[in-house]
Amino acid sequence: MTPITITKENFDSEVLQSKLPVLVEFWAPWCGYCRRITPVLDQLAKQYDDQLVVGKVNIDEQPELEERFGVEIIPTLYLFRGGEASEPIVNPGSKAQIEAWAGL
Protein backbone atom coordinates (compact mmCIF):
# COMPACT_ATOMS: atom_id res chain seq x y z
CA MET A 1 0.00 0.00 0.00
CA THR A 2 1.21 3.54 -0.62
CA PRO A 3 1.57 5.85 2.40
CA ILE A 4 -1.65 7.57 3.50
CA THR A 5 -2.15 11.18 4.50
CA ILE A 6 -3.02 11.61 8.15
CA THR A 7 -5.00 14.63 9.35
CA LYS A 8 -6.61 15.56 12.64
CA GLU A 9 -9.91 14.41 11.14
CA ASN A 10 -8.79 10.88 10.24
CA PHE A 11 -6.17 10.35 12.96
CA ASP A 12 -8.50 8.34 15.22
CA SER A 13 -9.86 6.09 12.52
CA GLU A 14 -6.68 5.54 10.50
CA VAL A 15 -4.09 5.46 13.29
CA LEU A 16 -5.57 4.81 16.74
CA GLN A 17 -8.16 2.27 15.55
CA SER A 18 -6.00 0.61 12.89
CA LYS A 19 -5.72 -3.18 13.11
CA LEU A 20 -2.18 -3.06 11.73
CA PRO A 21 0.63 -1.07 13.36
CA VAL A 22 0.91 2.40 11.82
CA LEU A 23 4.23 4.09 11.20
CA VAL A 24 3.52 7.83 11.25
CA GLU A 25 6.02 10.30 9.86
CA PHE A 26 5.79 13.97 10.85
CA TRP A 27 7.21 15.91 7.93
CA ALA A 28 7.02 19.13 5.92
CA PRO A 29 7.65 19.95 2.27
CA TRP A 30 10.61 22.23 3.10
CA CYS A 31 12.46 19.57 5.11
CA GLY A 32 15.46 18.12 3.28
CA TYR A 33 15.90 15.08 5.50
CA CYS A 34 12.19 14.29 5.17
CA ARG A 35 12.61 14.08 1.41
CA ARG A 36 15.60 11.78 1.85
CA ILE A 37 13.57 9.20 3.77
CA THR A 38 10.53 9.42 1.48
CA PRO A 39 11.77 6.65 -0.87
CA VAL A 40 12.46 4.42 2.15
CA LEU A 41 8.97 4.94 3.57
CA ASP A 42 7.50 4.12 0.16
CA GLN A 43 9.57 0.92 0.06
CA LEU A 44 8.56 -0.07 3.60
CA ALA A 45 4.88 0.50 2.81
CA LYS A 46 5.21 -1.85 -0.14
CA GLN A 47 7.61 -4.40 1.33
CA TYR A 48 5.67 -4.85 4.60
CA ASP A 49 2.27 -4.44 3.01
CA ASP A 50 0.58 -7.06 5.22
CA GLN A 51 2.31 -6.01 8.46
CA LEU A 52 2.33 -2.24 8.48
CA VAL A 53 0.56 0.93 7.40
CA VAL A 54 2.63 4.03 6.68
CA GLY A 55 1.01 7.41 7.35
CA LYS A 56 2.29 10.93 6.91
CA VAL A 57 1.46 14.08 8.87
CA ASN A 58 2.34 17.39 7.19
CA ILE A 59 3.06 19.59 10.22
CA ASP A 60 2.41 22.79 8.26
CA GLU A 61 -1.15 21.63 7.63
CA GLN A 62 -1.66 19.78 10.92
CA PRO A 63 -0.33 22.02 13.71
CA GLU A 64 -2.71 20.38 16.20
CA LEU A 65 -1.14 16.96 15.69
CA GLU A 66 2.35 18.49 15.76
CA GLU A 67 1.56 20.05 19.11
CA ARG A 68 -0.22 16.99 20.50
CA PHE A 69 2.92 14.90 20.01
CA GLY A 70 5.35 17.69 20.85
CA VAL A 71 7.23 17.30 17.59
CA GLU A 72 10.27 19.59 17.77
CA ILE A 73 12.27 18.39 14.82
CA ILE A 74 11.42 16.59 11.63
CA PRO A 75 11.40 13.98 10.35
CA THR A 76 10.06 12.35 13.54
CA LEU A 77 8.57 8.87 13.29
CA TYR A 78 6.13 7.21 15.70
CA LEU A 79 4.87 3.66 15.61
CA PHE A 80 1.30 3.16 16.85
CA ARG A 81 0.25 -0.33 17.97
CA GLY A 82 -3.28 -0.74 19.23
CA GLY A 83 -3.59 3.01 19.68
CA GLU A 84 -0.39 3.30 21.73
CA ALA A 85 2.50 5.45 20.52
CA SER A 86 6.03 4.07 20.69
CA GLU A 87 9.14 6.03 21.59
CA PRO A 88 9.75 8.18 18.51
CA ILE A 89 12.78 8.04 16.28
CA VAL A 90 14.17 11.34 14.98
CA ASN A 91 15.84 11.72 11.60
CA PRO A 92 16.82 8.07 11.09
CA GLY A 93 20.00 7.61 9.07
CA SER A 94 19.21 4.40 7.26
CA LYS A 95 16.47 2.06 6.17
CA ALA A 96 17.99 -0.57 8.46
CA GLN A 97 17.67 1.76 11.45
CA ILE A 98 13.96 2.29 10.79
CA GLU A 99 13.40 -1.45 10.39
CA ALA A 100 15.20 -2.22 13.66
CA TRP A 101 13.29 0.49 15.52
CA ALA A 102 9.93 -0.70 14.12
CA GLY A 103 10.76 -4.35 14.86
CA LEU A 104 10.37 -5.37 11.21
Add this chain to the structure above:
Amino acid sequence: MKSYDVIVVGGGPGGYTAALYTARSGLSTLVLEKLSAGGQMATTSTIDNYPGFPDGVDGFDLGQQMEQQAQKYGAETIYGEVTGMDLHTEPKIIHSSEGDFAGRTVILATGAYPRELGISGEQELRGKGVAYCATCDGMMFRGKTVVVNGGGNTAVEDALYLSRLCAKVYLVHRRDQLRASAVYRKALDEQGVEIVWNSRVTALRKENRLTGVELENVKTGEKRELASDGIFVAIGRVPDTAMAAGQLELDQAGYIVADETCRTSVPGVFAVGDVRTKAVRQVVTAAADGANAAHFAEEYLMDHV
Protein backbone atom coordinates in the same frame (compact mmCIF):
# COMPACT_ATOMS: atom_id res chain seq x y z
CA MET B 1 26.30 -15.17 -1.71
CA LYS B 2 25.63 -12.87 -4.65
CA SER B 3 28.76 -11.63 -6.35
CA TYR B 4 29.56 -8.67 -8.56
CA ASP B 5 32.45 -7.24 -10.54
CA VAL B 6 32.01 -3.96 -8.70
CA ILE B 7 30.37 -3.11 -5.39
CA VAL B 8 29.88 0.59 -4.76
CA VAL B 9 29.31 1.54 -1.12
CA GLY B 10 27.28 4.76 -0.95
CA GLY B 11 24.81 6.26 -3.43
CA GLY B 12 25.90 9.89 -3.68
CA PRO B 13 27.16 11.59 -6.84
CA GLY B 14 30.55 9.82 -6.64
CA GLY B 15 29.03 6.39 -6.13
CA TYR B 16 26.39 6.65 -8.82
CA THR B 17 28.80 8.11 -11.37
CA ALA B 18 31.14 5.19 -10.75
CA ALA B 19 28.20 2.79 -11.11
CA LEU B 20 27.09 4.48 -14.33
CA TYR B 21 30.53 4.03 -15.87
CA THR B 22 31.14 0.46 -14.70
CA ALA B 23 27.64 -0.64 -15.71
CA ARG B 24 28.09 0.94 -19.14
CA SER B 25 31.34 -1.02 -19.46
CA GLY B 26 29.37 -4.19 -18.98
CA LEU B 27 30.58 -4.91 -15.45
CA SER B 28 28.03 -6.30 -13.00
CA THR B 29 27.54 -3.49 -10.49
CA LEU B 30 25.85 -3.24 -7.12
CA VAL B 31 25.28 0.02 -5.24
CA LEU B 32 24.65 -0.34 -1.51
CA GLU B 33 22.87 2.74 -0.19
CA LYS B 34 21.66 3.02 3.40
CA LEU B 35 18.93 5.62 2.89
CA SER B 36 18.29 7.12 -0.53
CA ALA B 37 20.21 8.33 -3.54
CA GLY B 38 22.15 11.56 -3.46
CA GLY B 39 23.94 11.49 -0.13
CA GLN B 40 24.65 14.90 1.40
CA MET B 41 23.65 16.47 -1.91
CA ALA B 42 20.07 15.26 -1.42
CA THR B 43 19.51 17.66 1.49
CA THR B 44 20.46 20.68 -0.62
CA SER B 45 17.44 22.34 -2.17
CA THR B 46 19.33 24.18 -4.89
CA ILE B 47 22.73 23.33 -6.33
CA ASP B 48 23.98 26.30 -8.34
CA ASN B 49 27.44 25.06 -9.25
CA TYR B 50 26.80 21.78 -11.04
CA PRO B 51 27.29 22.50 -14.73
CA GLY B 52 24.38 22.22 -17.13
CA PHE B 53 21.74 23.71 -14.83
CA PRO B 54 21.75 27.50 -15.27
CA ASP B 55 18.75 27.86 -12.96
CA GLY B 56 20.18 25.50 -10.35
CA VAL B 57 19.09 21.95 -9.69
CA ASP B 58 17.40 20.35 -6.70
CA GLY B 59 19.92 18.05 -4.96
CA PHE B 60 17.36 15.38 -4.13
CA ASP B 61 16.08 15.26 -7.72
CA LEU B 62 19.62 15.15 -9.10
CA GLY B 63 20.35 12.17 -6.84
CA GLN B 64 17.25 10.34 -8.03
CA GLN B 65 18.21 11.01 -11.64
CA MET B 66 21.76 9.76 -11.11
CA GLU B 67 20.33 6.56 -9.64
CA GLN B 68 17.96 6.11 -12.58
CA GLN B 69 20.73 6.77 -15.09
CA ALA B 70 23.01 4.13 -13.54
CA GLN B 71 20.05 1.75 -13.30
CA LYS B 72 19.24 2.24 -16.99
CA TYR B 73 22.62 0.68 -17.84
CA GLY B 74 22.18 -2.21 -15.45
CA ALA B 75 23.51 -1.06 -12.08
CA GLU B 76 21.53 -2.60 -9.23
CA THR B 77 20.76 -0.72 -6.00
CA ILE B 78 20.08 -2.42 -2.68
CA TYR B 79 19.02 -0.31 0.29
CA GLY B 80 21.15 -1.76 3.02
CA GLU B 81 23.44 -0.45 5.72
CA VAL B 82 27.00 -1.71 5.47
CA THR B 83 28.15 -3.05 8.81
CA GLY B 84 31.62 -4.25 7.91
CA MET B 85 33.87 -5.43 5.12
CA ASP B 86 36.76 -7.78 4.38
CA LEU B 87 38.86 -5.91 1.84
CA HIS B 88 41.89 -8.20 1.89
CA THR B 89 40.12 -11.36 0.75
CA GLU B 90 39.60 -12.47 -2.86
CA PRO B 91 36.83 -11.64 -3.64
CA LYS B 92 36.21 -8.85 -1.15
CA ILE B 93 33.18 -9.31 1.11
CA ILE B 94 30.76 -6.59 2.14
CA HIS B 95 28.54 -7.29 5.17
CA SER B 96 25.25 -5.41 5.31
CA SER B 97 21.80 -5.35 6.89
CA GLU B 98 20.59 -7.02 3.66
CA GLY B 99 23.17 -9.81 3.83
CA ASP B 100 26.71 -10.38 2.55
CA PHE B 101 27.88 -9.57 -0.97
CA ALA B 102 31.06 -10.50 -2.80
CA GLY B 103 32.83 -7.98 -5.01
CA ARG B 104 35.92 -8.41 -7.18
CA THR B 105 36.43 -4.69 -6.71
CA VAL B 106 35.00 -2.24 -4.18
CA ILE B 107 34.46 1.48 -4.66
CA LEU B 108 34.03 3.32 -1.37
CA ALA B 109 31.77 6.36 -1.77
CA THR B 110 30.66 6.75 1.82
CA GLY B 111 31.01 10.52 2.07
CA ALA B 112 31.16 12.51 5.27
CA TYR B 113 28.83 13.65 8.03
CA PRO B 114 28.74 16.86 10.11
CA ARG B 115 31.33 17.19 12.86
CA GLU B 116 29.87 17.55 16.35
CA LEU B 117 30.89 20.16 18.91
CA GLY B 118 31.79 17.46 21.39
CA ILE B 119 30.57 19.40 24.41
CA SER B 120 28.26 18.52 27.27
CA GLY B 121 24.52 18.49 26.55
CA GLU B 122 24.93 18.35 22.78
CA GLN B 123 23.32 14.93 22.36
CA GLU B 124 20.30 15.55 24.62
CA LEU B 125 19.67 18.95 23.00
CA ARG B 126 19.62 17.52 19.46
CA GLY B 127 16.26 18.54 18.15
CA LYS B 128 15.83 20.84 21.13
CA GLY B 129 17.85 23.70 19.79
CA VAL B 130 20.97 21.94 18.53
CA ALA B 131 20.89 21.32 14.78
CA TYR B 132 23.28 20.47 11.94
CA CYS B 133 21.34 21.33 8.80
CA ALA B 134 19.89 24.80 8.28
CA THR B 135 17.82 23.92 5.24
CA CYS B 136 16.35 20.96 7.14
CA ASP B 137 15.57 22.49 10.52
CA GLY B 138 15.69 26.22 9.87
CA MET B 139 11.92 26.60 9.61
CA MET B 140 11.64 25.50 13.25
CA PHE B 141 13.40 28.73 14.20
CA ARG B 142 11.19 31.20 12.35
CA GLY B 143 11.34 34.60 14.07
CA LYS B 144 13.84 33.38 16.65
CA THR B 145 17.48 34.03 17.51
CA VAL B 146 20.08 31.52 16.37
CA VAL B 147 23.82 31.03 16.41
CA VAL B 148 25.65 29.48 13.48
CA ASN B 149 29.02 28.04 14.46
CA GLY B 150 31.73 27.83 11.80
CA GLY B 151 33.50 29.86 9.14
CA GLY B 152 33.43 27.80 5.95
CA ASN B 153 31.03 27.85 3.03
CA THR B 154 28.49 25.66 4.83
CA ALA B 155 28.40 27.94 7.88
CA VAL B 156 28.01 31.05 5.78
CA GLU B 157 25.34 29.51 3.56
CA ASP B 158 23.50 28.41 6.68
CA ALA B 159 23.75 31.90 8.20
CA LEU B 160 22.41 33.50 5.01
CA TYR B 161 19.57 31.00 4.76
CA LEU B 162 18.61 31.50 8.40
CA SER B 163 18.85 35.30 8.15
CA ARG B 164 15.80 35.21 5.89
CA LEU B 165 13.77 33.33 8.51
CA CYS B 166 15.11 34.33 11.91
CA ALA B 167 14.89 37.55 13.88
CA LYS B 168 18.63 37.51 14.60
CA VAL B 169 21.56 35.42 13.38
CA TYR B 170 25.01 35.34 14.94
CA LEU B 171 27.91 33.71 13.10
CA VAL B 172 30.49 32.50 15.59
CA HIS B 173 33.91 31.70 14.13
CA ARG B 174 37.13 30.77 15.89
CA ARG B 175 39.33 32.78 13.53
CA ASP B 176 39.45 36.47 12.56
CA GLN B 177 38.48 35.81 8.96
CA LEU B 178 36.19 33.50 7.05
CA ARG B 179 37.31 30.55 4.98
CA ALA B 180 34.17 31.01 2.89
CA SER B 181 34.19 32.44 -0.62
CA ALA B 182 34.50 36.22 -0.76
CA VAL B 183 31.20 36.51 -2.59
CA TYR B 184 29.41 35.56 0.62
CA ARG B 185 30.96 38.22 2.82
CA LYS B 186 29.02 41.12 1.37
CA ALA B 187 25.79 39.16 1.53
CA LEU B 188 26.31 38.53 5.25
CA ASP B 189 26.61 42.25 5.92
CA GLU B 190 23.58 43.00 3.78
CA GLN B 191 21.50 40.42 5.62
CA GLY B 192 22.48 41.83 9.01
CA VAL B 193 24.27 38.70 10.23
CA GLU B 194 26.40 39.61 13.24
CA ILE B 195 29.80 37.95 13.13
CA VAL B 196 31.49 37.06 16.42
CA TRP B 197 35.19 36.61 15.62
CA ASN B 198 37.88 34.60 17.43
CA SER B 199 35.35 32.66 19.44
CA ARG B 200 34.40 29.10 20.11
CA VAL B 201 31.35 27.58 21.76
CA THR B 202 32.33 26.17 25.14
CA ALA B 203 28.98 25.39 26.77
CA LEU B 204 25.28 25.04 26.01
CA ARG B 205 22.72 26.67 28.32
CA LYS B 206 19.38 24.94 28.73
CA GLU B 207 16.14 24.69 30.56
CA ASN B 208 13.91 22.23 28.72
CA ARG B 209 15.63 23.19 25.52
CA LEU B 210 18.53 25.35 24.46
CA THR B 211 18.40 28.87 25.88
CA GLY B 212 21.86 30.13 24.99
CA VAL B 213 25.53 29.42 24.48
CA GLU B 214 28.72 30.28 26.30
CA LEU B 215 31.46 31.64 24.05
CA GLU B 216 35.15 31.89 24.76
CA ASN B 217 37.39 34.36 22.98
CA VAL B 218 40.31 32.21 21.85
CA LYS B 219 42.73 35.17 21.96
CA THR B 220 41.86 36.67 25.35
CA GLY B 221 40.21 33.72 27.10
CA GLU B 222 37.31 36.01 27.95
CA LYS B 223 33.90 34.34 28.27
CA ARG B 224 30.53 35.71 27.27
CA GLU B 225 26.95 34.48 27.20
CA LEU B 226 24.73 34.71 24.15
CA ALA B 227 20.99 34.09 24.52
CA SER B 228 19.84 31.93 21.63
CA ASP B 229 16.99 29.59 20.71
CA GLY B 230 19.15 27.49 18.46
CA ILE B 231 22.64 26.65 17.38
CA PHE B 232 23.50 25.34 13.94
CA VAL B 233 26.79 23.47 14.04
CA ALA B 234 28.77 23.83 10.80
CA ILE B 235 32.35 23.22 11.89
CA GLY B 236 33.32 20.78 9.19
CA ARG B 237 32.71 17.19 8.27
CA VAL B 238 34.00 13.82 9.30
CA PRO B 239 34.73 11.19 6.64
CA ASP B 240 32.64 8.06 7.10
CA THR B 241 35.26 5.31 7.23
CA ALA B 242 34.33 3.39 10.39
CA MET B 243 33.14 0.36 8.42
CA ALA B 244 36.57 -0.10 6.82
CA ALA B 245 38.56 0.77 9.93
CA GLY B 246 42.07 -0.65 10.04
CA GLN B 247 41.90 -2.14 6.54
CA LEU B 248 43.28 0.68 4.44
CA GLU B 249 45.43 3.74 4.78
CA LEU B 250 43.78 6.91 6.13
CA ASP B 251 45.31 10.35 6.57
CA GLN B 252 45.41 12.10 9.94
CA ALA B 253 41.95 13.59 9.50
CA GLY B 254 40.53 10.16 8.67
CA TYR B 255 40.20 10.51 4.89
CA ILE B 256 41.03 7.52 2.70
CA VAL B 257 44.40 8.10 1.05
CA ALA B 258 44.02 7.91 -2.74
CA ASP B 259 45.18 10.04 -5.63
CA GLU B 260 43.38 11.01 -8.82
CA THR B 261 43.21 7.35 -9.88
CA CYS B 262 41.15 6.77 -6.71
CA ARG B 263 43.28 3.70 -5.93
CA THR B 264 43.60 3.12 -2.20
CA SER B 265 46.36 1.27 -0.36
CA VAL B 266 44.44 -1.97 -1.00
CA PRO B 267 44.54 -3.33 -4.59
CA GLY B 268 41.06 -3.44 -6.10
CA VAL B 269 39.63 -0.97 -3.58
CA PHE B 270 38.93 2.59 -4.69
CA ALA B 271 37.74 5.72 -2.89
CA VAL B 272 35.64 8.47 -4.48
CA GLY B 273 34.10 11.75 -3.42
CA ASP B 274 34.25 13.40 -0.01
CA VAL B 275 35.77 10.38 1.71
CA ARG B 276 38.96 10.63 -0.39
CA THR B 277 41.98 12.86 0.33
CA LYS B 278 41.52 15.82 -2.01
CA ALA B 279 41.51 19.60 -2.06
CA VAL B 280 38.02 20.42 -3.34
CA ARG B 281 34.92 18.55 -2.18
CA GLN B 282 32.06 19.34 -4.54
CA VAL B 283 29.35 17.42 -6.37
CA VAL B 284 31.25 17.82 -9.62
CA THR B 285 34.56 16.57 -8.17
CA ALA B 286 32.80 13.58 -6.61
CA ALA B 287 31.30 12.76 -10.00
CA ALA B 288 34.72 13.12 -11.63
CA ASP B 289 36.16 10.68 -9.09
CA GLY B 290 33.45 8.21 -10.02
CA ALA B 291 34.56 8.17 -13.65
CA ASN B 292 38.22 7.79 -12.67
CA ALA B 293 37.56 4.99 -10.20
CA ALA B 294 35.45 3.13 -12.75
CA HIS B 295 38.28 3.34 -15.29
CA PHE B 296 40.90 2.00 -12.91
CA ALA B 297 38.56 -0.65 -11.48
CA GLU B 298 38.02 -1.90 -15.02
CA GLU B 299 41.78 -1.92 -15.59
CA TYR B 300 42.28 -3.88 -12.36
CA LEU B 301 39.66 -6.45 -13.43
CA MET B 302 41.35 -6.95 -16.80
CA ASP B 303 44.65 -7.64 -15.04
CA HIS B 304 43.07 -10.03 -12.51
CA VAL B 305 40.92 -12.32 -14.61
